[in-house]
Amino acid sequence: MAPKAWTTKEVEAALRGQCEGRHRVAPGLYLRIEAPKPGEGGRASWSFRYQINGRSRIMGLGAVGDVTLAAARRKAEEALLLVRGGADPLTLREQRAREAAAAALAARMPSFREAAQQHIESQQAGWRNEKHAAQWAATLETYAYPHFGDVPVDRIDTDHVRAALNPIWTTKPETASRVRGRIEAVLDSAKVRGWRSGENPARWKGHLALLLPKKAKVQAVEHHAALDWRDLPAFWGALAARGGAAALALRFAILTAARSGEVLGATWAEIDTVQRLWTIPAARMKAGREHRVPLSDAALAVLAEARAAGDGEGDARVFAGRGSGGGLSSMAITMMLRKMKRPGTKKPWTDAAGETVTAHGFRSTFRDWAGEATHHPREVIEQALAHGLKDKAEAAYARGDLLTKRATLMAEWATYCTRPAGAVLPMHKAAAQ
Structure with missing residues (x-):
């Protein structure tokens, strides 16, 4: 015979008595009461415990002060129906959270940093190795983000790009050229995603080529000390x-x-x-x-x-x-x-x-x-x-x-x-x- 489900009064009694531990109050629904810490009161929370594909899982349902017994029982019953149907409620909740975060990002204009991170993730599989992706992230972090990393990607203009390139264009021409190309690629990607319109302010031909000296004119020959x-x-x-x-x-x-x-x-x-x-x-x-x-x-x-x-x-x-x-x-x-x-x-x-x-x-x-x-x-x-x-x-x-x-x-x-x-x-x- 299955254990009797707890009533609200039984839950309140357990809380008053600070009955530490985990208590089954309904099918799959548990009340966890923690001992009070010095200077703090005790804590109590709801959780749903279940097994799926032979694996035991625990899904938190909220603190007792925020979620009533009736609400916790309803959540547990909904989760139990999913488990019986072969679905994993915790995985579904995590998936919904990711979708909500993506929708929130799509609802507002991402920063250049966020647009760059999305571009790197989308292209990473086609790059030679993990080191190449790390170099992409590192150069943007060092040379671009300090100037306009948090600026909405649709507001990046030529002045932003020049602010990043000017300090290194003559001292680190090879690096500067790569940074320019990577900024251009991120902004092109943002345009395809509908975040930008118009010309790319990081393009070289017909644009930055008229404002910056050619790399060949400032290219310093990299010296590697060689034995005679x-x-x-x-x-x-x-x-x-x-x-x-x-x-x-x-x-x-x-x-x-x-x-x-x-x-x-x-x-x-x-x-x-x-x-x-x-x-x-x-x-x-x-x-x-x-x-x-x-x-x-x-x-x-x-x-x-x-x-x-x-x-x-x-x-x-x-x-x-x-x-x-x-x-x-x-x-x-x-x-x-x-x-x-x-x-x-x-x-x-x-x-x-x-x-x-x-x-x-x-x-x-x-x-x-x-x-x-x-x-x-x-x-x-x-x-x-x-x-x-x-x-x-x-x-x-x-x-x-x-x-x-x-x-x-x-x-x-x-x-x-x-x-x-x-x-x-x-x-x-x-x-x-």
Whole structure:
């Protein structure tokens, strides 16, 4: 026989007596009475407890002072009918709350910040990776929101956009250009959603191009401190003597002339040791095109060391951080380079200007060596660096990736890197064209 439902008088008696705990007062309906806290009275609330799909759930129905027993019982009965019909009342309530919030947002004009957040959410699935979405949010948070983040999106004008861009247009031209493009995209998205009309105040052609200097006129060349190629064999000896994933990753980056981000994101699924190839998918390449990297004997030896230290298969990172299967941080390589000292000194390895060398700088080291110490054609060297040809006519006819020639180039590079410091190697002529 089911327990008798409580009356209002029984509920009031339990409250007066401060009967702590949870009491079943009707089917699925519970009264919870909490002990009074110092300086406060006791608390009492209604809840509906139920099971659905084998899962126990509790849905709050409000405080006793705000909801009468009759109202709580009615709410519990309505929820019980939903459960018997196979619906989850708590999920339905959460869904209705979201719909109400969306309707409230649609009923008023969103701010630029809110419009930007909606645009990012709608586009995120099509972007290369989570880092790209984070960069979008971070640049707008840093450079746009302080100026007009809380301004209704339909009121953003040219003065707002210029206020955000002017402080960084000449000092951080690359960043400023990206910020402008992202503001333009958010405002275009807002127009499609019916929040704006008219021209986009962040557009470049025929608008901001008349108010701001071209990026090419103010573009500062980003400097990555690079080791002189003549010092590389000595550096390699010091690097090869170091243990750890950071040293392995840098050795592989040097041998492949790849960007450090491409190396740190490499997975075993991209590596084919039989074909001696590392195939980097387009989504991880700066130019957005798949890039094949021929692997020298020295590069394969580094991979063998990495495989022995990690998972060595599938989607696992080739160069994992210590104690985890996750990726190694680029800061780990940077910190290692700062700690490395030239043999017999307390000074770090530096470039000609005295700046500590960087991981990215070894691409310049490779480029200088290939251009000064070999006879390999320029297009082979540039292809090894995954650079596109600047001459559009030349690029239109360059359909292949010169893999065979690049394999020869990278083998020579590996021989040079790993030779004993001070040894002399003859310059080789490139293979017949």
